[in-house]
Amino acid sequence: MNPRITLATAGRVLRQLRHDPRTIGLLLVVPVVLVTLLRLVYDGKPQIFDRIGAPLLGVFPLITMFLVTSIATLRERTSGTLERLLTMPLAKLDLLLGYALAFGAFAVLQVAIATAVALGPLGLHVAGPAWLILVLAVANAVLGTALGLFVSAFAASEFQAVQFMPAVILPQLLLCGLLLPRGQMQTVLRWVSNALPLSYAIDGLTRVTSTPGVPGAVLADLGIVLGCIVAALGLGAATLRRRTA
Amino acid sequence: MGNSAQPAIRIEGLHIVRGGLAVIRGVDMRVEPGELVGLLGPSGSGKTTVMRAVVGVQQHVTGTVEVLGLPAGHPSLRDRVGYVTQAPSVYTDLSITENLRYFAAVLHAPASDVDRALADVDLAPQANQLVGSLSGGQLARVSLASALLGAPEVLVLDEPTVGLDPVLRRDLWALFHRLADAGITIFVSSHVMDEATRCNRLFLMRTGRFLAEDTPAGLLRQTGADDIETAFLRLIDAAREREREGASA
Numbered sequence: 001m002n003p004r005i006t007l008a009t010a011g012r013v014l015r016q017l018r019h020d021p022r023t024i025g026l027l028l029v030v031p032v033v034l035v036t037l038l039r040l041v042y043d044g045k046p047q048i049f050d051r052i053g054a055p056l057l058g059v060f061p062l063i064t065m066f067l068v069t070s071i072a073t074l075r076e077r078t079s080g081t082l083e084r085l086l087t088m089p090l091a092k093l094d095l096l097l098g099y100a101l102a103f104g105a106f107a108v109l110q111v112a113i114a115t116a117v118a119l120g121p122l123g124l125h126v127a128g129p130a131w132l133i134l135v136l137a138v139a140n141a142v143l144g145t146a147l148g149l150f151v152s153a154f155a156a157s158e159f160q161a162v163q164f165m166p167a168v169i170l171p172q173l174l175l176c177g178l179l180l181p182r183g184q185m186q187t188v189l190r191w192v193s194n195a196l197p198l199s200y201a202i203d204g205l206t207r208v209t210s211t212p213g214v215p216g217a218v219l220a221d222l223g224i225v226l227g228c229i230v231a232a233l234g235l236g237a238a239t240l241r242r243r244t245a
Numbered sequence: 246m247g248n249s250a251q252p253a254i255r256i257e258g259l260h261i262v263r264g265g266l267a268v269i270r271g272v273d274m275r276v277e278p279g280e281l282v283g284l285l286g287p288s289g290s291g292k293t294t295v296m297r298a299v300v301g302v303q304q305h306v307t308g309t310v311e312v313l314g315l316p317a318g319h320p321s322l323r324d325r326v327g328y329v330t331q332a333p334s335v336y337t338d339l340s341i342t343e344n345l346r347y348f349a350a351v352l353h354a355p356a357s358d359v360d361r362a363l364a365d366v367d368l369a370p371q372a373n374q375l376v377g378s379l380s381g382g383q384l385a386r387v388s389l390a391s392a393l394l395g396a397p398e399v400l401v402l403d404e405p406t407v408g409l410d411p412v413l414r415r416d417l418w419a420l421f422h423r424l425a426d427a428g429i430t431i432f433v434s435s436h437v438m439d440e441a442t443r444c445n446r447l448f449l450m451r452t453g454r455f456l457a458e459d460t461p462a463g464l465l466r467q468t469g470a471d472d473i474e475t476a477f478l479r480l481i482d483a484a485r486e487r488e489r490e491g492a493s494a
Contacts, residue, residue: 008350016338019375080334084391087300088351089323242318243304245263 001091009090009098010105013072017106027068027106031060031114039122046123053124054133055178055205057115061107061141062198063169069103069148070161077152083244092237100145100233107141108134128208132218136208139225140201144169146232153239172198177206197228251314253278253399253430254299258308261294261453268294270453272308276432276446278398281425283441284434285477286450292434293331295450296403299432300328312399324352327392331403333384334391337377341368341387344376345394354395362390365420367413381408389417393424400424402433406440418443438474449477456480 017024038056042049076082085095115133118124126133151168155161175185175193182193182203193199204221211218254276261269269291276282284292297303298310301318310317312326335344345359363369366386371379376387389405402421406414418440425431425445433444441447442461449457449464457464457480461473470476 005351008347012336012339012343012347015343016336019338019340079337080330080332081336083302083330084328084334084348085351087302087323087326087328088348089320089353090351094351241304243302245304 001093001097002089005090005094006097006101009094010101013099013102014106016072017102023068027064027110028113030064031057031110032117034060035114035118036122039118039124046125049122050125051206051209052178053118053122054126054209055176055202057111057118057133058137058140058201058205059173059178059198060114061111061137062144062201063165064110065103065107065141065144066148066169067162067165069099069145070152070155070164071158073099073149073152074155074158074161082240086240086242092240093233095240096146096149096233096236099149100142100229103145104138104142107138111137111141126209127212128218129214132208132214133205136201136204136218136222136225139222139229140198143197143201143225143229143232146229146236149236150232150239153236169198172196175199176202178202197225197232200224200228251278252276252311253280253313254432255311256295256299256309259295259298259310260307261291261298261303262305263294268453269298272453272455274448274455274458276430278430279425279428281421281431281433281443281445283444283447284432284450285436285438285441285447285473286434286456287481288436290450291453292436292450293403296328296401296432296434299399300326300401302328324395325398327395327397327400329389329392329400329402329405331407333388335376335384335387338375340373340375341379341390342372344387345390348391349394352395358394362393365393366390367416382410382413385409386413386417397429399430399432402431404434404436406435406437414440438472438477441473441477447473449480451481451484456484 035053035057038053039049111134115130119130147168151164152161155164175189175196176198182190182199185193200221204218207215207218252275254274256272256274259269259272260267272295284295286292294303298306299312299317312322315322342359345362349356349358363372366389368383368386368390371383376384385405385408392400406417421431421433435441444461446460447464448455459467464473464476468476468479470479
């Protein structure tokens with residue numbers, strides 16, 4: 001692995017994004033629109049908006065970065081650029097971390113805007129510090145990127161790649177504790193929920209919502225999410241083969 | 246270079262299986278440094294598979310494939326062997342310069358290489374154009390330019406002149422000769438027979454085997470043909486005839 005090649009890869013991914021202003025617009029504007037809609041839906045019940053606002057700020061980057069990454073890396077596989085790169089002195093980790101860095105950096109911008117709008121004009125109340133929301137949400141974005149890199153190996157077309165979003169992300173959303181607190185779930189569902197990374201990200205964001213300061217439990221949640229990112233990147237690396245049939 | 250008898254490419258007893266089928270069935274080849282060697286054959290004859298084996302990206306390979314004295318695909322060959330795939334493998338959502346700068350960074354090549362490679366393939370005026378907006382021939386040249394970055398000692402070019410007009414084809418062959426004169430080994434495939442005469446040596450391929458190996462002049466002599474296309478057709482017909490006789494015997 002070589003930091004210079006990793007950074008060059010991240011820069012290349014961001015440059016590709018820069019040539020696509022519509023995608024940039026959608027990535028930045030859609031979370032703001034969604035969080036505003038959420039605020040309007042619970043207009044009469046601000047306490048509900050306060051309870052689920054911060055966790056949802058973490059869900060949007062997970063979904064968008066998952067989709068963007070799985071399509072981007074699928075293209076890399078089908079266009080032959082991946083094969084070219086793997087004949088060059090590029091380590092698999094250079095590629096994976098390059099993507100994670102690029103989309104992680106973009107997620108900082110995405111999350112910062114949505115969080116600022118939620119905490120400012122929309123009046124979202126959280127007990128903990130705003131930067132902790134940002135950290136957890138960006139970790140979620142990188143998790144989305146890492147999962148997207150991994151599943152793109154199993155998609156032969158862009159049609160298939162987008163189908164992985166409902167398959168991989170929505171079960172995590174159903175079981176993460178937003179619909180029903182995880183403690184109240186049926187035992188087997190709770191076990192499944194315990195095994196899914198989004199559960200810990202949402203646990204962390206829920207704790208930031210209700211607890212001031214930086215509780216150790218939030219850091220533990222963040223640690224688990226980071227561990228899942230490393231695991232997903234490892235799985236992604238295993239799908240990159242220099243020799244193919 | 247020229248310091249030893251070490252060949253640039255050495256293939257012995259190469260067999261490759263793809264999808265359960267033996268697509269390469271016993272191929273031997275030796276290419277000396279600085280040679281410009283052509284691999285010709287009808288589509289589906291296995292040219293790309295042999296090239297992929299030389300670059301080290303092909304699975305299910307048995308036999309020996311060595312490049313610059315190392316097993317094909319060896320990590321230390323990754324900045325010494327340039328590879329251009331048949332389909333242009335470049336980023337269509339980046340400009341030409343952005344593509345080349347990125348590949349130069351991966352290859353540890355100096356930034357000045359980008360301008361040199363652009364000039365080599367005659368794309369300097371389009372440098373800042375988005376690759377997705379280029380014509381097929383321009384796209385192929387961006388892909389070729391990416392392989393010229395750094396200091397490759399062996400270039401493996403899979404049909405690099407497909408879809409190019411005659412002027413560009415002539416210019417690119419002149420470039421290949423300049424590179425070969427500078428000591429770079431060039432292993433190029435094509436199904437355009439008139440290009441074959443511009444190689445030092447030719448390998449004619451059919452159904453996973455080499456049908457003939459000679460200089461262009463040697464092939465003409467051997468077959469009594471006036472041009473390479475006729476020579477190739479005669480060799481193929483003769484091979485078919487042998488197969489038919491073998492089947493009926």
